[in-house]
Amino acid sequence: MSATFVGMPPFPEAAHAALADTQLRTNLRHATHTIRDKRARVVEEVEDWEALRVKGARIKDDMLARLDTHLVTLEESLTARGATVHWARDAAEACAIVAEIVKAHHVDEVVKVKSMATQEIELNEALAAHGIAAWETDLAELIVQLGDDLPSHILVPAIHRNRAEIREIFRTRMAAAGRPAPDDLTDDPAALAGAARLHLREKFLRARVAISGANFAIAETGTLVVVESEGNGRMCLTLPEVLISVVGIEKVLPRFADLDTFLQLLPRSSTGERMNPYTSMWSGVTPGDGPQEVHVVLLDNGRTTVLADEVGRQALRCIRCSACLNVCPVYERTGGHAYGSVYPGPIGAILNPLMRGVGHDKQIDSLPYASSLCGRCLEVCPVMIDIPEILVHLRAKVVDAHRDGAPGAQDLAMRATSFLFSDPSRMSLAVKAAGVANRVMTPFGKRTLPGGRRALGRLPGPGAGWSDARDLPMPPRTSFRAWWKATDGGRNEPPVVGPRHTGGAG
Amino acid sequence: MSARDEILARVRSALGPPATRAGHAEPAPADPAPVPPPTGEALVELFVERVADYRAEVVRCAPDRVADAVRDGLGASASVLVPEGFPASMLGMPEGCLSVSDEALSASDLDRIDAVVTTASVGIATTGTIVLDHGAGQGRRALSLVPDRHVCVVRTDQVVAGVTAAVALLGVADPTRPLTWISGPSATSDIELDRVEGVHGPRTLVVVVVG
């Protein structure tokens, strides 16, 4: 075991990049602490927070134990309310369903509310292959798209960019993508938000098809719920003629009354607000109000595999609030990309192996080891998912999967984690170096955006179902993956991170 | 096998026969019948305070002064959307302001109108939230979304203590109506983590609390 083990690049290089990262790190630390404090404050305000958590967990468990019944009820309610229900076994099937609906309307663009489910299935890329541009409509995403951002800007584009840069991006790039920025644009954040408002409004007003996810789907009423901040969600859910919502099957809640619990747990846990600015609820088609053609795609894509794991099943309670990310010491140091999926942080460390299965992908197999088992994630989780318990359970499964092979992923992972965690200062040095190594050596997940411009896939926190996800502290560069690279000397380049890994359940 | 049948089969095989399933034998008990809390003065004050916390404008007025408060709330708007069913007695119009009714207006039409006035269905004190069910006096969803200024009239007897009471009331009414929960103007923190009010929804939200 030596320094090379953690992928340390030549020291001057490491030092140089670490310095360059100072501003980012400062910003991120600021964001982390701001949001943690906000969460703590608004959680404290609620007298029976613990009782609420218990209730949230119980509602989800009861729901999961009868998921088949609730899904059938949901389908009936939606259909009775004029919606068309589709079922998708996996990402490819879901994307094909959506593409077909969009193509039937002869449009070459759609507006989108950011959602984890559509990112998980890589819907934008799939639509682009059909010549359909999917416009993400939240502000941070706009800044990234227009700015043709570099790898160092993947996670928190808007946090990297100061206001002067954003002004410059808007002034030079908006015209090519649609409505130009006003000539007299200043770098006042309100003015910049105003320019984005005008630019995107043009798209909202002309869009005929919108795509969303849903935070909750109520079986008894066929009601979908989207929780957001900026109002781009409301625009997408209200103005176009056709609305397609991609909804993971675990999003179902039996009764409308269950929203009581979750509309208290989610905003306070996620952005640390008493309530997010906008929550929209709609049940199929409402004549004369909003989209008159409504589709709901119910997505499995590995969720039933999670359900079949009796210990891991509780991960399906997750409401994607991001609270576990914000408190995780490992996530803070390694960054979101390390998890190789749109689901990063503690929840990603369990969800990815649970959904995709262990024993066939080294990176997935390493995830259960990406934790010190400190338990902070469980403490803050609004639905009491015992992430440490699941991590331990998954470690055992990884070991089993590698029983008869050569030294498997878990050996490296074990050795790595024990080395890292044996000495805190070593850990912080290691992660710094690894973060640098990664950035220097491997650009991440290049993707082609609708419209043909090249950009980088961004992997936001689970809270991205809301457009406020950029509120969330996103840590810098991965190091976990770079660290893999270094530990695994003889192998080829690891696959591009992101949910495009083949294999896995679903 | 269809995708539907296959997914349901996977769920059933993951869970086993209903009788053996973990979780609770019975569905979670229904919540106790909703008892709308008294709309005491303290409750209304909390509502006003919490709405203001989001940097919305809040005005409290007596029932006979609503029209004045609405007029003030509309500011210098040159045109205002008045949804069907909005009480005429509440409608105060600024000098020269054009009143527009919703006759199948397109989104682009709506975009040319400065302001909208609506009533609301429920106010939630602890979270400073107003809920629209888009019935009479509130208009379809696009009306309270596209214009840049939203003046919303809430009666004090519509204010409930918390989310629990609000969900109960809405559930008893008709939960399948489109519902919009509004807690302050839209907001973003995407630029240097500075909170900016107003991105895509109405940038100015004026809540007139009557009573």
Ligand code: SF4
């Ligand atoms: S697992 Fe994490 S993201 Fe999911 S609900 Fe719990 S704290 Fe929130």
